[in-house]
Amino acid sequence: MSTTETLPFTTAPSIDPYKLGHDGRRRRPDDGGAGRDYSTGHGEGGPASKRVIVAYGFWIFLLSDIVMFSAFFAAHAVLRSATAGGPSGHELFDPRSVAIETSCLLLSSFTCGLSAVAASVRSQLWTQLSLLITGILGLAFLAFEARDFMTMIAQGAGPQRSAFLSSFFSVVGLHGMHVSAGLLWLGTMMAQVFVKGFRAVIMRRLLCFNLFWHVLDIIWIALFTIVYLMGEGL
Amino acid sequence: MSNETERNVEDVGPGVMGAATSVREGILGYIIGLVLAALLTAASFAVIYTNLIWGPAIPAALVALAVAQMGVHLVFFLHLTTAPDNTNNAMALAFGVLIVALVIGGSLWIMDHLNQNMAPMHQVMQMQR
Numbered sequence: 001m002s003t004t005e006t007l008p009f010t011t012a013p014s015i016d017p018y019k020l021g022h023d024g025r026r027r028r029p030d031d032g033g034a035g036r037d038y039s040t041g042h043g044e045g046g047p048a049s050k051r052v053i054v055a056y057g058f059w060i061f062l063l064s065d066i067v068m069f070s071a072f073f074a075a076h077a078v079l080r081s082a083t084a085g086g087p088s089g090h091e092l093f094d095p096r097s098v099a100i101e102t103s104c105l106l107l108s109s110f111t112c113g114l115s116a117v118a119a120s121v122r123s124q125l126w127t128q129l130s131l132l133i134t135g136i137l138g139l140a141f142l143a144f145e146a147r148d149f150m151t152m153i154a155q156g157a158g159p160q161r162s163a164f165l166s167s168f169f170s171v172v173g174l175h176g177m178h179v180s181a182g183l184l185w186l187g188t189m190m191a192q193v194f195v196k197g198f199r200a201v202i203m204r205r206l207l208c209f210n211l212f213w214h215v216l217d218i219i220w221i222a223l224f225t226i227v228y229l230m231g232e233g234l
Numbered sequence: 235m236s237n238e239t240e241r242n243v244e245d246v247g248p249g250v251m252g253a254a255t256s257v258r259e260g261i262l263g264y265i266i267g268l269v270l271a272a273l274l275t276a277a278s279f280a281v282i283y284t285n286l287i288w289g290p291a292i293p294a295a296l297v298a299l300a301v302a303q304m305g306v307h308l309v310f311f312l313h314l315t316t317a318p319d320n321t322n323n324a325m326a327l328a329f330g331v332l333i334v335a336l337v338i339g340g341s342l343w344i345m346d347h348l349n350q351n352m353a354p355m356h357q358v359m360q361m362q363r
Contacts, residue, residue, distance in 0.1 A: 048245050051247060051250075052245050052246065052247040052250075053247075054247070055247025055248050055249055055250065056245075056247050056248065056322060056323065056326075058248075059247070059248040059249075059323060059326060059327075060326055063326055063327065063329070063330035064330075066330055066334060067330060067333045067334060067337070070333070070334040070337045070338050071337055073338055074337050074338045074340075074341035074342070075341075077338065077341065077342055078341055078342065078345040095279070095282075095283065099279060102275055103272075103275075106268065106271055106272065106275065107268075109307070109311055110264055110265075110267070110268040110311075113264040113267070113311055114261065114264060116249075116251070116260075117251075117257055117260040117261055117264070120251065120255075120257075120260065121257055207247070207249055207250065210249050211248060211249045211312065214249070214307060214311045214312050215312075217307060217311075218304050218307050218308070221275075221300050221303050221304055221307070222300060222304075224275075224278070225278060225296050225297070225299070225300040226300075229278055229279070229281070229282045229296055230293060230296060232282055233282055233292050233293070233296075
């Protein structure tokens with residue numbers, strides 16, 4: 001895109017009666033390729049800023065991830081009473097451990113939100129600090145979950161014991177794998193914020209990470225309700 | 235969105251706070267969300283571990299509390315609103331919820347009918363011998 005290119009639409013708003021080009025602003029890659037928001041679509045300024053498009057695309061991915069989880073939830077709901085003479089959820093689940101895991105994840109979702117506030121005012125210290133607390137809480141969650149799994153397997157209630165336990169380990173393990181992947185992502189985000197600062201591209205990645213982490217907590221709500229609490233009530 | 239062209243609405247991506255949000259308002263929003271979510275979580279655990287709710291109503295109560303808490307998370311943590319600039323996000327979510335309801339509801343419905351109409355498992359085993 002050359003700088004001598006004429007911008008016909010900015011001077012004549014009436015030529016765009018349906019405001020397809022929004023308010024006639026045109027964002028240009030004039031920041032030396034550092035990735036500031038600008039649009040690449042047709043029309044004036046394109047359909048939306050890159051920040052909106054990236055976040056929306058990631059939102060679609062997260063919804064498809066939720067659909068995948070729903071299949072695991074459906075399997076668990078169907079197989080919940082298929083214990084094959086083995087232990088049921090009521091005998092296996094440790095309510096205190098589930099409560100601690102729930103608190104860890106809820107608090108980490110909160111501190112993750114605080115990191116978004118800190119990043120919005122470009123505060124390196126508070127962004128790093130809240131991301132660090134988010135990571136520690138996420139690690140604590142994983143540690144408690146791993147301990148639960150170990151205890152169950154030690155009791156002979158591993159995933160191969162019954163259809164109920166297979167589906168239990170699948171759905172809880174899938175969530176745990178998501179949290180693990182999120183922790184890896186969190187570590188790289190902390191490094192990127194530290195090294196590269198709050199560039200537009202880093203801000204977009206932080207936004208996507210925030211979406212990911214909050215959605216993991218929403219899935220955990222379904223998990224502790226359907227798998228643990230309802231399993232306990234049976 | 236055609237009726238919004240006059241007002242020239244610019245879409246907002248999911249998870250984005252309002253542009254005019256100050257740090258104090260931002261943090262306050264997350265604190266409100268945390269308190270509400272914690273209360274709803276505590277209520278869910280209380281439903282199971284106390285006798286406050288009539289036994290057969292417990293699953294319904296748990297589902298209601300879980301849906302409420304998901305709503306709190308969507309509003310206070312993901313900043314989803316019903317404003318015109320959020321139409322695309324809310325529509326995508328509505329479609330996701332539709333598919334989730336079809337998958338889970340459909341599986342439970344079908345498997346429940348199968349369980350009721352199928353001979354008990356030990357009879358099936360006998361027949362296969």
